[in-house]
Amino acid sequence: MNAGVDDRRSTILRAIIEAYIDAAEPVGSAYLASLPGMGVSPATIRNEMSALEGEGYLHQPHTSAGRVPTEKGYRRYVDELMTSADPGPDRAGQVQGFFAKAHQEIEELLSSTTHLLTRMTDLAAVVTGPSAHRARIVSVQLVALSSRTVVVVVVDANGSVEKRTIVWPGEVDSGQLAEIGNAMTAHFREREVRDVDSPPRFEDPELDKLGAYAFVAVREAVREADRDGVFIEGASRIAASFGAVETVRDVISILERHYLVVTLMRSLLSRGQGVAIGSEHGVSSLRECAVVVAPYSVDGVEVGTIGLIGPTRMNYASAIGVANLVSENLSRRLSEG
Amino acid sequence: MNAGVDDRRSTILRAIIEAYIDAAEPVGSAYLASLPGMGVSPATIRNEMSALEGEGYLHQPHTSAGRVPTEKGYRRYVDELMTSADPGPDRAGQVQGFFAKAHQEIEELLSSTTHLLTRMTDLAAVVTGPSAHRARIVSVQLVALSSRTVVVVVVDANGSVEKRTIVWPGEVDSGQLAEIGNAMTAHFREREVRDVDSPPRFEDPELDKLGAYAFVAVREAVREADRDGVFIEGASRIAASFGAVETVRDVISILERHYLVVTLMRSLLSRGQGVAIGSEHGVSSLRECAVVVAPYSVDGVEVGTIGLIGPTRMNYASAIGVANLVSENLSRRLSEG
DNA sequence: TATTAGCAATCAAGTCTACCGAGTGCCAAG
DNA sequence: CTTGGCACTCGGTAGACTTGATTGCTAATA
Numbered sequence: 001m002n003a004g005v006d007d008r009r010s011t012i013l014r015a016i017i018e019a020y021i022d023a024a025e026p027v028g029s030a031y032l033a034s035l036p037g038m039g040v041s042p043a044t045i046r047n048e049m050s051a052l053e054g055e056g057y058l059h060q061p062h063t064s065a066g067r068v069p070t071e072k073g074y075r076r077y078v079d080e081l082m083t084s085a086d087p088g089p090d091r092a093g094q095v096q097g098f099f100a101k102a103h104q105e106i107e108e109l110l111s112s113t114t115h116l117l118t119r120m121t122d123l124a125a126v127v128t129g130p131s132a133h134r135a136r137i138v139s140v141q142l143v144a145l146s147s148r149t150v151v152v153v154v155v156d157a158n159g160s161v162e163k164r165t166i167v168w169p170g171e172v173d174s175g176q177l178a179e180i181g182n183a184m185t186a187h188f189r190e191r192e193v194r195d196v197d198s199p200p201r202f203e204d205p206e207l208d209k210l211g212a213y214a215f216v217a218v219r220e221a222v223r224e225a226d227r228d229g230v231f232i233e234g235a236s237r238i239a240a241s242f243g244a245v246e247t248v249r250d251v252i253s254i255l256e257r258h259y260l261v262v263t264l265m266r267s268l269l270s271r272g273q274g275v276a277i278g279s280e281h282g283v284s285s286l287r288e289c290a291v292v293v294a295p296y297s298v299d300g301v302e303v304g305t306i307g308l309i310g311p312t313r314m315n316y317a318s319a320i321g322v323a324n325l326v327s328e329n330l331s332r333r334l335s336e337g
Numbered sequence: 338m339n340a341g342v343d344d345r346r347s348t349i350l351r352a353i354i355e356a357y358i359d360a361a362e363p364v365g366s367a368y369l370a371s372l373p374g375m376g377v378s379p380a381t382i383r384n385e386m387s388a389l390e391g392e393g394y395l396h397q398p399h400t401s402a403g404r405v406p407t408e409k410g411y412r413r414y415v416d417e418l419m420t421s422a423d424p425g426p427d428r429a430g431q432v433q434g435f436f437a438k439a440h441q442e443i444e445e446l447l448s449s450t451t452h453l454l455t456r457m458t459d460l461a462a463v464v465t466g467p468s469a470h471r472a473r474i475v476s477v478q479l480v481a482l483s484s485r486t487v488v489v490v491v492v493d494a495n496g497s498v499e500k501r502t503i504v505w506p507g508e509v510d511s512g513q514l515a516e517i518g519n520a521m522t523a524h525f526r527e528r529e530v531r532d533v534d535s536p537p538r539f540e541d542p543e544l545d546k547l548g549a550y551a552f553v554a555v556r557e558a559v560r561e562a563d564r565d566g567v568f569i570e571g572a573s574r575i576a577a578s579f580g581a582v583e584t585v586r587d588v589i590s591i592l593e594r595h596y597l598v599v600t601l602m603r604s605l606l607s608r609g610q611g612v613a614i615g616s617e618h619g620v621s622s623l624r625e626c627a628v629v630v631a632p633y634s635v636d637g638v639e640v641g642t643i644g645l646i647g648p649t650r651m652n653y654a655s656a657i658g659v660a661n662l663v664s665e666n667l668s669r670r671l672s673e674g
Numbered sequence: 675t676a677t678t679a680g681c682a683a684t685c686a687a688g689t690c691t692a693c694c695g696a697g698t699g700c701c702a703a704g
Numbered sequence: 705c706t707t708g709g710c711a712c713t714c715g716g717t718a719g720a721c722t723t724g725a726t727t728g729c730t731a732a733t734a
Contacts (some may be wrong), residue, residue: 025395026726027376028725028726028727029726029727030725030726036679040676040677040678041676041678041679042678042679042726043679043728044675044676044677044678045679046726046727046728047676047728049727050728057462059684060510060726060727062684062686063683063684063685063686063726063727063728064357064683064684064685064686064725064727065685065686065725065726065727066725066726066727084729104503105500105501106502124375135653138480138481139478139480141476141478141490143475143476143492144475145475145492145494146494149496151492151496151498153478153490153492155480155482155490155500156489157482157483159482159486159488159500159502161488161498161500162443163442163492163496163498165442165443165496204679204732210349213669233591233593234593235572235592235593236586236593237581237591238589238590239576239586239590240586241583242582243578244582245577245579245580245581245582245585248575248576248582248585249577250573250578251577253573253576254591255572256572257572259708323546333439347686358676363697365697365698366697366698367696367697376710377706377707378706378707379697379707379708380699380700380706380707380708380709381706381707383697383698383699383707384705384706386698386710387699397697397698399697399713399714399715399716400697400698400699400713400714400715401695401696401697401698401712401713401715402696402697402698402715403696403697403716405697468689608731
């Protein structure tokens with residue numbers, strides 16, 4: 001409980017974790033003693049290491065090896081020991097440059113954001129699209145594809161477009177379609193997607209029936225709006241991070257199940273966790289991975305998430321720094337105008 | 338040149354390849370002689386194997402090992418030796434059942450088709466969406482997102498929806514937007530996407546200017562139409578197929594570059610090749626892989642491709658059979674109505 | 675009391691050797 | 705042309721031994 005001892009011990013833990021992140025090899029006392037700041041002998045460090053192991057922060061693969069951080073060790077590192085996650089001006093510039101030049105559609109923007117993330121961190125990157133539930137509907141239109149099929153197109157205020165193709169109950173009449181579309185637009189305009197609960201009503205009973213029919217398509221279209229917008233990139237970096245092909249398979253197999261990744265990220269954010277290490281997140285196939293998440297917002301409302309996934313010995317400072325940096329820039333970019 | 342010898346030799350080659358596909362281990366003469374059909378001694382088989390090696394169909398990893406097929410060996414197997422790629426009634430039923438139950442949007446349909454493919458073959462699967470170049474445009478609409486931004490929505494006869502968000506040159510006037518949208522729809526209706534070359538003209542010079550401005554967005558929207566529709570699944574199966582993490586990384590890294598995969602598949606199809614083995618396709622990162630492709634068509638016109646990617650020692654008969662089967666069913670499904 | 679030097683103990687990994695066994699190539703006999 | 709027999713090759717495994725990294729402990733020291 002002596003502050004001095006605690007301090008030195010923490011310094012040693014931090015040094016071990018950083019060395020391990022760097023080299024992926026167990027860290028020994030001799031190396032630590034040789035570090036500039038460390039004014040003590042290997043023997044002293046060994047005592048501290050032994051204590052740290054007793055406290056559960058370190059683990060010794062075998063007697064004649066150095067120490068390796070445990071999950072608890074990484075956790076303490078992330079919570080207390082890590083030095084500022086400031087990514088530095090060069091990286092900040094890189095991100096700003098990216099967002100300054102990016103003027104594509106939102107889907108392309110998010111997709112290339114995953115690319116940016118994976119390139120900057122060498123981790124797998126995830127960006128989930130703005131949750132559509134809070135978006136306001138701007139337009140509903142019915143377009144005839146053939147004499148029997150109609151596509152219902154819904155545009156929301158984010159600029160997202162959802163659609164649903166349906167078989168029309170009867171011969172398509174373009175006048176009717178236009179009328180129903182206009183009524184839908186008037187009915188739903190400025191309402192949030194999650195409030196799509198009942199169709200507009202029409203005086204004409206035939207129109208009313210068709211309107212109710214089309215409404216089902218609108219509801220389905222917006223209900224699935226969230227499914228589309230998940231962008232994951234960098235699975236190949238995972239392959240490079242792990243030696244065991246088994247692990248690679250497990251992790252990539254999770255990354256392929258987008259909804260699972262989204263669920264994981266959302267649940268982490270809702271618990272207020274920015275970093276989940278190893279078994280903390282409960283997905284057993286990712287037990288050798290850590291996940292870093294950051295929300296991004298549009299006009300002050302958190303609507304989506306940014307995530308990074310990599311081995312537990314990832315560079316947390318860099319990952320967290322980049323995630324936050326990108327999150328800020330993306331939020332600003334999406335909020336402007 | 339004696340038919341009898343050639344026949345036996347071919348039988349042996351086929352047996353070797355099938356055994357190797359099955360067990361992934363070099364095949365020896367004793368095992369081959371023990372096979373039911375093979376009425377000859379190991380010594381005889383050894384002679385044939387030696388000849389086959391001389392002809393370039395087999396390779397011997399080292400003196401005391403059995404033989405392994407070369408690319409040339411697989412090629413001959415696929416071209417001549419392989420027994421019918423008929424996937425059997427159970428699998429045919431599985432695929433038919435899938436397409437009978439599937440009634441989602443085309444994107445979801447294609448995406449779940451990759452899922453079906455990867456599940457049935459245990460290979461990575463690719464489905465490219467119907468090429469938009471030949472699709473007819475059905476509707477163009479301009480929707481105001483705010484007083485300064487407009488989203489241009491283009492619907493084609495496939496039911497695909499493309500959009501482009503633009504900053505409007507001036508205050509948005511919903512009457513103008515509607516008028517321009519209607520004129521665009523009239524102008525482009527029934528024209529193919531690749532024929533989008535000039536905007537409709539308006540009497541009113543202001544409208545004409547705005548129309549020309551919006552036209553750029555239409556052109557960009559349809560130009561990128563093809564980019565969206567690529568669905569790839571099963572990268573994790575690749576991880577399971579190769580022992581070396583290096584190879585896994587290389588292959589998955591290619592799979593992540595969708596446009597590269599699409600280009601590869603298209604160029605194979607345009608050369609009339611249904612199967613590319615190892616270095617045949619020229620993508621060096623995929624030199625340990627084979628690619629199986631099959632086109633699918635809508636109303637008799639080939640519009641998209643189905644692909645399977647796996648190790649060169651994949652089960653070609655099964656892969657080709659499934660690819661063709663799915664291609665037929667998908668074509669039928671997309672052509673009806 | 676905290677630190678340190680010294681030293682014995684531990685153990686993975688590398689090296690060396692021997693050997694086994696799978697598989698071949700070749701030869702001579704059928 | 706086919707086959708049995710046999711010598712030969714060579715990867716892989718197992719065991720013995722060495723090396724080197726690293727620890728824990730103890731006793732001396734500040």
